[in-house]
Amino acid sequence: MAPRPVSLLALLALLALSLACHGDRRRDASEIEAPPPPALEEYMGRRIARTMHSSGAEWLLRETREEEERPSRLFDALAVRPGWTVADFGCGNGFHTLELARRVGPAGRVLAVDIQPEMLVMLRQRAAAAGIANVETIEALSHDPRLPPAACDLILLVDVYHELGHPEETLAALRRALRPGGRVVLVEFRAEDPAVPIKELHKMSKVQIRAELAANGFELAEEFDDLPWQHVMFFRAAPALRAGAERARDQALKR
Numbered sequence: 513m514a515p516r517p518v519s520l521l522a523l524l525a526l527l528a529l530s531l532a533c534h535g536d537r538r539r540d541a542s543e544i545e546a547p548p549p550p551a552l553e554e555y556m557g558r559r560i561a562r563t564m565h566s567s568g569a570e571w572l573l574r575e576t577r578e579e580e581e582r583p584s585r586l587f588d589a590l591a592v593r594p595g596w597t598v599a600d601f602g603c604g605n606g607f608h609t610l611e612l613a614r615r616v617g618p619a620g621r622v623l624a625v626d627i628q629p630e631m632l633v634m635l636r637q638r639a640a641a642a643g644i645a646n647v648e649t650i651e652a653l654s655h656d657p658r659l660p661p662a663a664c665d666l667i668l669l670v671d672v673y674h675e676l677g678h679p680e681e682t683l684a685a686l687r688r689a690l691r692p693g694g695r696v697v698l699v700e701f702r703a704e705d706p707a708v709p710i711k712e713l714h715k716m717s718k719v720q721i722r723a724e725l726a727a728n729g730f731e732l733a734e735e736f737d738d739l740p741w742q743h744v745m746f747f748r749a750a751p752a753l754r755a756g757a758e759r760a761r762d763q764a765l766k767r
């Protein structure tokens with residue numbers, strides 16, 4: 513008997529099922545064809561720090577972290593709502609990811625993005641052990657977070673931005689990933705405060721953060737100054753770019 517032709521519908525259904533089963537985006541060869549632009553060593557007068565290696569990931573889960581950084585206050589300040597899509601960009605082994613996943617609830621999801629696959633393996637193990645199913649991991653490229661467009665209500669970067677070797681490409685991609693009204697939140701150790709026991713290269717001042725974000729089409733929306741060691745700065749897309757993005761979308765819809 514001749515084999516029956518597989519319908520296009522059946523193929524699409526199979527593809528959808530396999531994507532749903534994986535729930536994470538690893539890099540594949542077709543996505544790394546074009547070499548990234550060279551990583552910067554300095555940006556707007558600031559030296560860029562090296563990426564924290566996954567071999568030191570245990571430090572991110574240290575017992576004293578609550579006492580030192582007060583992440584519980586940070587979570588309240590983020591005011592994450594059930595049903596939201598939140599990206600934890602530079603998530604590491606998921607210290608913030610799991611609590612974000614609890615707060616967005618089963619109707620929401622957390623897109624956990626990191627450049628080191630080893631970090632994402634640890635995060636997936638921690639999520640499984642905690643019975644958390646609404647986290648999707650995304651393996652980033654150095655210049656591309658690979659987030660879906662217009663998907664995120666909030667994008668959180670804790671202790672990450674100062675490590676980015678491609679700040680301009682990354683910020684442009686984060687802007688594209690925001691929903692209308694969505695915000696990007698930078699949490700960075702305070703460079704203005706010598707009492708914060710972190711190496712200078714891993715700290716940033718408010719002035720520097722604001723200048724770099726403004727140069728890339730973001731404006732400050734809100735600040736939270738009640739953490740012991742870190743700045744918390746909320747940014748939204750600046751109006752000129754918002755208008756530009758809306759025009760581009762309208763033109764695309766007309767085609």
Ligand SMILES: C[S@@+](CC[C@H](N)C(=O)[O-])C[C@H]1O[C@@H](n2cnc3c(N)ncnc32)[C@H](O)[C@@H]1O
Pocket residue numbers: 563564572601602603604605606607608625626627628631652653654655657669670671672675676677
């Ligand atoms: C200091 S760790 C902070 C991890 C986590 N946010 C936390 O506070 O526990 C910085 C993380 O950012 C990730 N990272 C650095 N550059 C990145 C990039 N271009 N894209 C995605 N992740 C990146 C590193 O791999 C590392 O896991």
